[in-house]
Amino acid sequence: MAESFDRPTAAYQSLRRGGITGRGQCGAIVAGQLLLGEFLGDPDPTGAVTPPLRAAMTRYLERVEDELDRGPSPTLICNDMVAPHGEFMGPARHHFCTAVVGQVAQLVDELLREHGVTHQATPVSLADGSVLG
Structure with a gap:
C-alpha cells in the first residue's frame, strides 16, 4: 500500500498479517x-483533525465495512479473514x-480524489514476480 502511494514502507511493515500476530x-x-x-491530515501532530480527513475517514470506514470482500469472515481481523485460504x-x-x-x-x-488529491499509482512488484498497478 505505502509503495503504491510513494510513501516509505518501513513503518507499514508492522501492519503485515494484522500487526505481525494475525490478531489485529x-x-x-x-x-x-x-x-x-x-x-489529508494536519502536518502538525498537535493540530486539529482536518475536516477533509474526518470526512474521508468516516466514508472510508463505511465503505470498508460495506464493500470490502472479506470472504466468509464475520470480522476484519487478519486471522479470521485468511483462515479459509x-x-x-x-x-x-x-x-x-x-x-x-x-x-x-x-x-x-x-x-483522495473526492478531496482534490490526485496521485498516479506506482506499480508494485510482488514476490511472485507479478506487478500491481
Missing part, C-alpha cells in the same frame, strides 16, 4: 487509514490478500 485488523485496512492521514504463505492466501490490497488501494484513491 487487516493491515491493508489500517494502511489505508494511515495513507488518508498522510495526505490455507497456509499463510500459500498461493490461495496470497491471491486473497493481494485482492484485498487492491480493493483498499482503490478506495483510498477514490476518497
